[in-house]
Structures are given as structure tokens and as C-alpha cells.
Amino acid sequence: MQETKKLFIETLGCAMNVRDSEHMIAELNKDEAYTLTTSAEEADVIVINTCSVREKPVHKLFSEIGAFAKHKKAGAKIGVCGCTASHLGAEIFRRAPAVDFVLGARNVSKITKAVRTSKFMDVDIDYDESTYAFSDFRHSTHKAYVNISIGCDKQCTYCIVPHTRGEEISIPTALIVAEVEKAAAKGAKEIFLLGQNVNNYGRRFSGNEPKINFSGLLTRVSEVVGVERIRFTSPHPLHMDDEFLEVFASNPKICKSMHMPLQSGSTHILNQMKRGYTKEWFLDRAMKLRQMVPDVAISTDVIVAFPGESEADFEETMDVLEKVRFEQMFSFKYSPRPLTKAATMEGAIASEVASARLARLQGRHEQILDEIAGAQLGKQMQVYWEEAREEGMLAGRSFSNFLVQAPGDASLLGVTSLVRITNPRRLVLYGEVVA
Ligand code: 5AD
Ligand code: SF4
Numbered sequence: 001m002q003e004t005k006k007l008f009i010e011t012l013g014c015a016m017n018v019r020d021s022e023h024m025i026a027e028l029n030k031d032e033a034y035t036l037t038t039s040a041e042e043a044d045v046i047v048i049n050t051c052s053v054r055e056k057p058v059h060k061l062f063s064e065i066g067a068f069a070k071h072k073k074a075g076a077k078i079g080v081c082g083c084t085a086s087h088l089g090a091e092i093f094r095r096a097p098a099v100d101f102v103l104g105a106r107n108v109s110k111i112t113k114a115v116r117t118s119k120f121m122d123v124d125i126d127y128d129e130s131t132y133a134f135s136d137f138r139h140s141t142h143k144a145y146v147n148i149s150i151g152c153d154k155q156c157t158y159c160i161v162p163h164t165r166g167e168e169i170s171i172p173t174a175l176i177v178a179e180v181e182k183a184a185a186k187g188a189k190e191i192f193l194l195g196q197n198v199n200n201y202g203r204r205f206s207g208n209e210p211k212i213n214f215s216g217l218l219t220r221v222s223e224v225v226g227v228e229r230i231r232f233t234s235p236h237p238l239h240m241d242d243e244f245l246e247v248f249a250s251n252p253k254i255c256k257s258m259h260m261p262l263q264s265g266s267t268h269i270l271n272q273m274k275r276g277y278t279k280e281w282f283l284d285r286a287m288k289l290r291q292m293v294p295d296v297a298i299s300t301d302v303i304v305a306f307p308g309e310s311e312a313d314f315e316e317t318m319d320v321l322e323k324v325r326f327e328q329m330f331s332f333k334y335s336p337r338p339l340t341k342a343a344t345m346e347g348a349i350a351s352e353v354a355s356a357r358l359a360r361l362q363g364r365h366e367q368i369l370d371e372i373a374g375a376q377l378g379k380q381m382q383v384y385w386e387e388a389r390e391e392g393m394l395a396g397r398s399f400s401n402f403l404v405q406a407p408g409d410a411s412l413l414g415v416t417s418l419v420r421i422t423n424p425r426r427l428v429l430y431g432e433v434v435a
Contacts, residue, residue: 007034008043013051015194015233016165017082017105019145021049024081024111026137031112041071045115050084052160054335058084062096069098077115079103086164087338089123105165106150109134125151125166128206131175136182142386142414143190144183148176148217152196153203154236156263157274157341158303158334161196168197170205173212177220184226187414190255190384191221193232199239214239215247222253228416229384229399231255237262238276240285249292256293257327257401260286261301265317269306272345279316286324297400299328304361305354306334308347314357321364327372327401329365333358366426373424376402380434383419385412395428404429 007028011021024047028034040046046068052058061084068078077100080092086104093099101114104123109132114120130150138144152161153168180191195201201214212220214235221230230253235244237260248254260282264270267278289296302317321329333354336343381398385408389395394408398419405428406419412433423430 004033004035005044006037006042007045007047008037008040009047009049011049012057013049013053013083015145015192016147016196017049017051018139019147019194020082020105020108021047022137022139022145023108023134024049026135027109027111028115029137030135040068042073043076044073045077045079046072047079047081047111050080050082052083052087052164052337054332055337056335058088065096065098069096077101079111079114081105081108081111083161083164086123086125087160090121093119093121125164127166128169130169130171130206133175138183138188140386141187142384143192144180144188145192145194146176146179146183147171147194148198148201148232149195153200154197154276155274155341157272157345158306158337160337160340163339165196168195168200168204170201170203170209172205172207172209173217173220176217177224180221180224180227184224187226189226189228189414189416190386191224191227191230193217193221193230195232196234197236197239198232199235199244213243215243218247218251218254222251227253229253229255231257231401233259234261235259237282237285240289245285245289245292248289255397255399255401256295257297257299258289259299259301260289260324262317262320262324263301263303264306264309264313265320266309266313267316269309269313269316272308273303273306273342279320283320283323290324295400297327297402298324299401300324300326300330302329302331302361303334304331304357305349307342307345307349309334309349309357318361318364321361321368325368325372326365327369329362331358331361331365369426373426373429376421376424376429378421380418380420381429381431382416383431384416385414388413398429402429403427404431406431406433408433 079101081103085102101120107122149170151166151168199214202212383396383404385394385396387395388410417433418435419431421429421431
């Protein structure tokens with residue numbers, strides 16, 4: 001009997017890429033059975049699903065391709081997919097002749113053709129995958145990622161994504177609901193809705209579709225039998241209108257964690273970034289959310305040292321941190337990206353200044369995190385177990401997205417337990433199952 005082919009797939013970047021990797025695995029398996037391997041040396045197909053949002057990983061990509069080329073099996077194919085593929089296109093073949101195919105973030109449905117065709121490339125950002133019916137593959141049986149839109153229409157001046165994922169198109173509601181039903185029937189109690197800009201859902205479909213917005217979609221998804229928890233990422237602070245906040249607060253299936261990418265606390269810098277909101281709007285939305293949903297966890301993304309960011313601008317970001325006290329923060333030094341407007345702006349910030357600002361922001365956030373964690377001592381939380389860790393520990397998420405671990409049996413995977421927090425740490429709350 002012929003052995004099944006082996007696929008090694010490395011996924012960088014965001015949740016969108018995680019889902020795109022699942023799509024590629026499912027597509028490849030349509031015609032031929034592939035098994036996943038964690039060893040690139042034994043793979044027949046090696047895929048790197050790339051991210052281009054910052055410069056460093058893009059640099060690392062080429063040395064990584066070199067290492068794969070050196071150690072791969074004879075005849076194994078190497079593919080570069082995702083956002084850096086969209087952005088660099090044929091340059092990847094020129095800089096790394098060992099690469100066999102290049103497939104953009106918007107073209108992942110063509111993976112089978114890519115593997116079978118010599119030097120295949122498709123990086124068309126106008127290609128419409130929004131109605132493409134992918135076959136099914138999910139890394140987890142407990143949680144299902146479901147795309148609700150592709151691309152992004154915003155023109156944030158620092159961001160390369162509109163150039164890698166193209167214009168925003170919403171996926172038809174009926175397709176989304178059908179996918180949620182399928183996942184729920186297979187046991188996924190948690191549904192994670194994905195898009196670059198989820199709360200702009202419904203603004204543009206590729207065909208004629210009934211009018212609906214994100215709040216309407218959330219309600220539809222929550223009506224699917226078997227769905228117990230709904231999460232989504234990323235919403236845009238600009239589109240956090242009252243209707244959206246009310247649906248978020250009142251629907252008992254929507255998990256009480258909200259990602260609110262701040263980027264900067266300075267209205268002047270937000271203008272330069274073309275974010276479309278002010279510091280006051282952001283604070284108003286965050287405070288309203290805290291007031292409507294007292295146990296909400298708010299996460300954020302921050303960029304420090306955007307061109308022209310003065311000390312006073314940076315203090316505004318620190319001020320928002322003090323006022324909102326984010327439960328989670330992803331923070332980055334500004335990294336100039338090709339094709340973006342900010343890359344040609346004046347006022348570059350010296351690297352030592354950027355590092356010092358990032359360190360100050362992260363240092364203060366760590367203190368806040370310690371305080372937030374400390375306040376969880378003795379609290380009881382509903383935790384959905386997703387993973388068995390070493391030494392009999394289970395890991396899962398509370399309804400407001402705290403990572404919780406407790407001793408427990410693997411038979412609890414996919415089950416929700418009440419957990420009392422006994423040892424809260426900055427990144428993990430340890431506890432014990434109560435019921
Ligand atoms: N430089 C630094 N960080 C960036 N991000 C996006 N583009 C850049 C850039 N050019 C960050 C933003 C975004 C997150 C995914 O990555 O904070 O929300
Ligand atoms: Fe990276 Fe953005 Fe592409 Fe996600 S969409 S992989 S974060 S560049």
C-alpha cells in the first residue's frame with residue numbers, strides 16, 4: 001500500500017492565518033490523503049503561511065526557506081503562502097529559487113493546483129473567495145474558527161493588510177450559518193467569528209444578499225443549536241455603535257471579552273494613522289462597555305513611536321492605559337511597511353526612544369495585570385476546557401477570556417466547569433474545579 005503524503009505547515013501571524021491553514025489542509029485532502037507532520041524533514045509538502053504586518057518575520061522568512069531547502073526530502077515541495085506571498089509575489093522565486101509555489105492570502109483555495117504545477121503563483125488580491133465552499137478541517141473539535149469576511153477596506157496608514165488581503169467582502173450569511181451549524185453538530189460549542197473588521201459586516205457582498213449588519217449576524221449565530229459561546233475578532237472601535245454594544249452586553253452566548261485595538265491614545269496620531277476615531281470616542285466606548293458589562297475583559301493593540309509621535313502623544317497612550325486598564329495588551333514598535341502611506345512620513349522616531357517607550361508601556365501594563373490577576377483570587381468562573389496539559393492539568397478560557405488551569409481529567413475536554421481561582425498569576429489563573 002502506498003504511504004499517505006505528509007504535510008508540514010507553519011502558521012505565522014493572526015487567527016485569520018490559522019483558519020487559512022485549516023482551509024489549505026482541507027483543500028489538499030480533497031483529492032489525496034495527507035497526514036500532518038511536525039517534522040519538515042519528512043514532509044512531501046512544506047508550507048509557510050506568512051505574516052507581513054511587521055518587518056522582522058519577513059527577513060527571517062528567507063533564512064527559514066534556506067534551512068528547509070537544505071534538510072527537506074528529495075522531491076519535496078516548498079510553498080510560501082499568506083500575506084508575505086501576496087506582498088512579495090514573484091520576488092520570492094527570485095530570492096529563493098528553492099520555492100516551488102507562491103500563494104497569496106486571498107488565493108488559498110488553489111493549493112492543490114499550486115502543489116501540482118511547476119512554479120505556480122497566484123497572488124491576485126481581487127480574487128473573490130467569499131463564496132468559496134472550503135472542505136472541512138479543524139485543529140480543534142471544541143472551538144471552530146469561521147470566517148465572516150475577507151479583506152479590509154480601511155486605509156490605516158501603517159498597515160500593509162489592504163495590500164495583501166484586498167478589498168473587504170462579506171461572506172453570505174447563509175454560508176456562515178451553515179458552517180456554524182456543521183461545526184456545532186460536530187461538537188464545537190465555541191464559535192470564533194473571524195474578519196479584519198468584523199463589526200463592518202454586511203457592508204459589501206459580492207452578490208445580492210439580504211441586508212444585515214454584524215449585530216444581526218451575532219443574533220443569527222447565537223440561535224444555532226449547540227452553540228454555547230461566541231467570540232469574534234477583530235472589531236474596529238470606530239464601528240462600536242450603541243446597537244452593537246447592546247447586543248454584545250445582552251446576548252448570553254456572546255463571551256464577555258472585547259478586542260479594542262487602540263493603536264494610539266493621541267487624537268493627533270490617530271488622525272495621522274487614519275483610524276477615524278478620537279481618544280475621547282475610544283474612552284467613551286470602553287467606559288460604556290465597562291459600565292454595561294462589569295466583568296468584561298478588554299484587550300488591545302498599541303503601536304508606539306509612529307512617525308511624529310511626541311512625548312506628549314505617548315503620554316496620551318499611557319493615559320488611556322491608566323483609564324481602561326486593559327486585561328490584555330499586544331504592543332509593538334512601529335515598523336515601516338512598503339506600500340503604506342506612513343512609510344514615507346517624516347518624523348521617524350529614534351530606535352532607542354521607541355524601545356524606551358515600549359518598555360515603559362509594557363512595564364506599567366505588567367503592574368496592572370498583576371493587580372487584575374490578584375483581584376481574581378477566590379472568584380468562581382465558568383471555564384470551557386480546551387486542552388489537556390502535562391501533569392494532569394486542564395487549560396481553558398473563562399467566559400471573559402482569562403486563561404485558567406486546574407487539575408482535571410481529560411474527559412472534561414469540551415465541557416464547561418465552575419472553577420474557583422486559588423492562585424492567580426499574571427498570565428494564568430490557577431484554580432480548582434468546584435462543579
Ligand atoms: N508596525 C507595527 N505594528 C503594526 N501593526 C500593524 N501594522 C504595524 C506596523 N506597520 C499592529 C497593529 C495591529 C496588529 C495586528 O499589528 O497594532 O492591530
Ligand atoms: Fe499578519 Fe495581518 Fe496577514 Fe494576519 S492579516 S497574517 S496579522 S499581515
